[in-house]
Amino acid sequence: MLLCHQLRVLDKTRLQRKLGTVGPSDGFRFDTALAMYRAYETELYKFDQVYRYFCEAADLAESQNWDVLKELREQIEAVYVHGYITNQALAWGQFVDPSGTDLLHHCQLDQVPNQHEFYQRHVKARLDEAENRRVFVVISDAFRYEAAQEFTQMLNGTYRFEADLTSQFGVLLSYTALGMASLLPHQVLEYKNNGTILVDGKPAASLDQRNAILSTVDGVAIRFDELVAMKKEQGREFISGKRVVYVYHNRVDAIGDSASTKANTFQAVREAITEIADTVRYIINSLNGNYVVVTADHGFLFTETIDLSYRCLIWPGLSPTSDSTSGEKFSISVKPSSVSAARSSETI
Numbered sequence: 001m002l003l004c005h006q007l008r009v010l011d012k013t014r015l016q017r018k019l020g021t022v023g024p025s026d027g028f029r030f031d032t033a034l035a036m037y038r039a040y041e042t043e044l045y046k047f048d049q050v051y052r053y054f055c056e057a058a059d060l061a062e063s064q065n066w067d068v069l070k071e072l073r074e075q076i077e078a079v080y081v082h083g084y085i086t087n088q089a090l091a092w093g094q095f096v097d098p099s100g101t102d103l104l105h106h107c108q109l110d111q112v113p114n115q116h117e118f119y120q121r122h123v124k125a126r127l128d129e130a131e132n133r134r135v136f137v138v139i140s141d142a143f144r145y146e147a148a149q150e151f152t153q154m155l156n157g158t159y160r161f162e163a164d165l166t167s168q169f170g171v172l173l174s175y176t177a178l179g180m181a182s183l184l185p186h187q188v189l190e191y192k193n194n195g196t197i198l199v200d201g202k203p204a205a206s207l208d209q210r211n212a213i214l215s216t217v218d219g220v221a222i223r224f225d226e227l228v229a230m231k232k233e234q235g236r237e238f239i240s241g242k243r244v245v246y247v248y249h250n251r252v253d254a255i256g257d258s259a260s261t262k263a264n265t266f267q268a269v270r271e272a273i274t275e276i277a278d279t280v281r282y283i284i285n286s287l288n289g290n291y292v293v294v295t296a297d298h299g300f301l302f303t304e305t306i307d308l309s310y311r312c313l314i315w316p317g318l319s320p321t322s323d324s325t326s327g328e329k330f331s332i333s334v335k336p337s338s339v340s341a342a343r344s345s346e347t348i
Contacts, residue, residue: 028091034109036091040145041167047084049146051076052266055304059267081303104172113168116182116189122293123185127217127243136245136283136292138224139183140276141176141253143269144299151273151294159281170298176253177205179297184210185217185244210246219244224279232286239287247283249276256300265302 030036036044054076058069096104108114113121123135143151148165155163171182181189181197181204190198196205203209210221220242227247230238239245255261255268276294283289 028087030091033092033095033103034112036095037109037112037167037169044088045146045149047080048144049150051080051084052146052269055266056270077303077305081306085301085303107169107172109169115168115170115179116186118168118183118295119185122295123244124217126291134239134243134245134289134291136247136287136289137183138247138249138276138279138283138292138294139180140249140251140272140294140296141180142256142298142300143249143252143272143276143294143296147252147269147273148294148296151276154273154277155280159277161280161284168295174298176297180204180210183295183297184213184246185219186213207248210248214244214246217244218242219246221246221248223247224249224275228279228282235282235287247279249279251275252300256302262302263304265300 028036030039054073058073061069103109123137126135127133145167152163152165155161171178177195177197178189178191181199184199184204186199188200190201192198196203198204199213202213204213207221207223214221218241220239222238222245224247227235227238249272251272252265252268256265280292280294283292
């Protein structure tokens, strides 16, 4: 009974109680960016999660032509948008304001790893333990932190695997090309004036280009649907002689980044959780994998009443442009001293 369970998780009174001092006049109160970051890791992500749960339940009710949630849905939307998202953005904004802190330029928080350190921390460190080590990395485009939290619970419960959830400080600008590049093995990331991201001087946009980069560390890249379609012996032959296997999954971003389908974003998250879990199970049961890292290039924001999918970001040194063919409509006129970070992305 998905609907009944989710309605117990979230109703208007409980949401408003959970919001506490997050009303429009009060806002969030955090002394440091690190304090706010840790708060999202432990508590604030639940707003995004229970909002997703409620929307799923409300969609199910409407599909049955039930009007029982119509009024409540409008109230939940108002509280989430005006009580949570708006105030969260204002609170975070004070920490990335160039006139207030140097976070934007130094892009570091104490004891929080950066996304561009992913390969060194989660892959190379494991490989260095022994010559026979192999690491599987599953990268799901736009698979955000709160979904990863639910996914971790599923692995530890339904699938009886041993999984834990950690976070990393994502790159800025937080979009696919830069996020994907930062997860690859590299010494230097470069942003060219035409928008191309280079990994140690090499392009990394396509699967073939990522394969070329991974080949330098005895690695290989493959799309998740191609991998799980393989029979056991085919899969084992594919990874034979490879120490690093990157598996690319794209459900959430493919749905949420298109105007014609973005209304189904939360359905895509539900499907992504199942698909990634099936991928991990295939790796462990069919490929004898015993170390799998699941991560994302970036997350997403979604509400039912405001369009948060805009690509034109206004920032000091950042100006809009209309000549981009990739859909990422921005250009940088003044670059920070290093690759910057602005939002958390998860690793499992």
